[in-house]
Amino acid sequence: MTAERTGRTDGGALLEVAAISKRFGGLHVFDNVSFAIPPGDVLGVIGPNGAGKTTLINVICGMLPPTIGRVRLDGKDMTGKPLHAVSRMGIIRSFQQTNTFRTASVRENISRALRFSGSGPGWDSVAPLIDEFELEPQLDEQSDKLPYGLQKMLGLILACAARPKVLLLDEPAAGLERRERLRVDAFVRHVRTELGCGVLIVEHDMDLVRRLCPRILVLDSGRVLAEGAPADVLARKDVIDAYLGTVDEEAA
Numbered sequence: 001m002t003a004e005r006t007g008r009t010d011g012g013a014l015l016e017v018a019a020i021s022k023r024f025g026g027l028h029v030f031d032n033v034s035f036a037i038p039p040g041d042v043l044g045v046i047g048p049n050g051a052g053k054t055t056l057i058n059v060i061c062g063m064l065p066p067t068i069g070r071v072r073l074d075g076k077d078m079t080g081k082p083l084h085a086v087s088r089m090g091i092i093r094s095f096q097q098t099n100t101f102r103t104a105s106v107r108e109n110i111s112r113a114l115r116f117s118g119s120g121p122g123w124d125s126v127a128p129l130i131d132e133f134e135l136e137p138q139l140d141e142q143s144d145k146l147p148y149g150l151q152k153m154l155g156l157i158l159a160c161a162a163r164p165k166v167l168l169l170d171e172p173a174a175g176l177e178r179r180e181r182l183r184v185d186a187f188v189r190h191v192r193t194e195l196g197c198g199v200l201i202v203e204h205d206m207d208l209v210r211r212l213c214p215r216i217l218v219l220d221s222g223r224v225l226a227e228g229a230p231a232d233v234l235a236r237k238d239v240i241d242a243y244l245g246t247v248d249e250e251a252a
């Protein structure tokens with residue numbers, strides 16, 4: 001199923017980001033960022049506030065064009081294609097603040113996302129997540145009446161319903177309690193093992209990053225400061241000085 005959905009059988013990159021830069025006028029948000037995510041892999045992107053992480057997601061998903069560089073999915077060039085075209089091809093993003101049809105019910109939101117995905121597998125594809133997040137009793141509630149944590153979980157289900165090949169998760173754990181954060185873990189494990197998705201996670205919760213990401217990339221002032229296994233990268237003095245000191249202070 002994984003190879004069928006991702007179109008890859010060779011273990012190569014599903015998402016390839018090649019030397020992309022983004023500028024707004026004179027502001028260089030990031031420069032020369034490159035990485036690849038194979039099917040079933042998870043890359044964590046961390047860095048201080050304003051480092052360019054959300055803008056990186058916005059560029060990959062087609063909300064913004066890069067100034068320079070290419071974005072490829074399954075070897076196909078996605079660069080400069082609009083959001084709706086990129087999402088139809090399988091690059092799906094989640095938002096820090098969940099993006100739902102606010103006055104529609106939870107069930108209707110999920111049904112719309114499933115319809116968007118075309119002839120997909122339907123409700124069965126999201127049933128395990130509804131179960132995992134204990135959302136069944138709320139299916140007929142208006143989505144904006146859900147508690148914050150469940151709204152975030154609904155956002156993850158909607159991203160999954162869109163039949164992603166690559167998921168870009170923007171701070172999925174922000175504002176969640178510990179129990180809810182563990183549901184983010186369950187979600188990521190589900191999409192990588194059951195769907196073979198490649199996943200990019202932007203996150204400030206370093207425990208979650210350590211648990212879920214075999215590789216991380218550190219952005220600092222728009223440049224790649226470090227990339228590698230969390231144990232190596234998070235021990236580096238330049239990474240601690242640029243970022244982790246701040247996170248620890250915020251956590252204290």
Ligand SMILES: Nc1ncnc2c1ncn2[C@@H]1O[C@H](COP(=O)(O)OP(=O)(O)OP(=O)(O)O)[C@@H](O)[C@H]1O
Binds near residue numbers: 050053056
């Ligand atoms: N549309 C835009 N026009 C001009 N500047 C922008 C635009 N979007 C983002 N920026 C600037 O780009 C820089 C990076 O912002 P971005 O939101 O990507 O950072 P971030 O790493 O995601 O930060 P945080 O961790 O706080 O979410 C900031 O200086 C921001 O003000």
